Amino acid sequence: MQGSRSKYVRGKRLCPRCRKYKLADNKHFYHDARRWDGLSLYCQECELTKARKYYKKLSKAQLDQRLESKKAKVKELRLLILQHYGGRPPKCACCGEQRLEFLVIDHIEGGGHRHRETVKKTGVGFYWWIKRNGFPTGLRVLCHNCNMSRGCYGYCPHDKESGQQLVALNRSDMRFSRTKGTRYERRSNLDR
Numbered sequence: 250m251q252g253s254r255s256k257y258v259r260g261k262r263l264c265p266r267c268r269k270y271k272l273a274d275n276k277h278f279y280h281d282a283r284r285w286d287g288l289s290l291y292c293q294e295c296e297l298t299k300a301r302k303y304y305k306k307l308s309k310a311q312l313d314q315r316l317e318s319k320k321a322k323v324k325e326l327r328l329l330i331l332q333h334y335g336g337r338p339p340k341c342a343c344c345g346e347q348r349l350e351f352l353v354i355d356h357i358e359g360g361g362h363r364h365r366e367t368v369k370k371t372g373v374g375f376y377w378w379i380k381r382n383g384f385p386t387g388l389r390v391l392c393h394n395c396n397m398s399r400g401c402y403g404y405c406p407h408d409k410e411s412g413q414q415l416v417a418l419n420r421s422d423m424r425f426s427r428t429k430g431t432r433y434e435r436r437s438n439l440d441r
């Protein structure tokens with residue numbers, strides 16, 4: 250469309266840094282919404298070396314500050330997700346543990362590892378995935394202890410210690426598997 254862009258040759262674009270013609274796609278150039286063609290000025294390789302050089306110039310204090318703000322962002326995201334699935338304040342669906350450090354996101358029907366593998370995300374990446382995908386159903390909040398025991402032994406000692414909890418949890422689990430998540434869908438609809 251832009252005839253004057255002579256830097257374009259048959260779908261390829263000239264990278265002004267390394268002076269090479271590379272395919273004008275997302276495999277060779279990064280996405281950049283601010284530019285007219287939506288692609289970064291330099292090719293991916295050059296953008297990477299540029300970024301590395303830039304990072305090397307940063308002082309220790311600047312690097313620390315970046316790390317801190319990244320940590321704060323992750324903390325905020327984690328709280329958002331824990332609140333969505335575990336209420337306010339978020340707590341373990343099994344024992345009621347409320348200390349945030351102990352809480353994890355658990356797959357109600359198991360298969361957490363497999364699922365995380367299919368979405369190719371672990372740790373923080375999994376949290377971003379949850380947000381990007383609009384808080385999918387089938388997840389809940391557990392503490393590390395309850396999560397571990399359920400994963401390794403298929404039950405939690407809390408089940409035996411408190412008959413009440415056992416009944417409540419079993420009933421909800423049964424209802425969950427029978428109605429394929431309607432209970433949780435209903436709950437998250439209320440949240441919205």
Ligand SMILES: [Zn+2]
Pocket residue numbers: 264265266267268269291292293294295
């Ligand atoms: Zn280049």
Ligand SMILES: [Zn+2]
Pocket residue numbers: 341342343344345346391392393394395396
């Ligand atoms: Zn627990």
Ligand SMILES: [Zn+2]
Pocket residue numbers: 343344394395405406407408
């Ligand atoms: Zn438990």
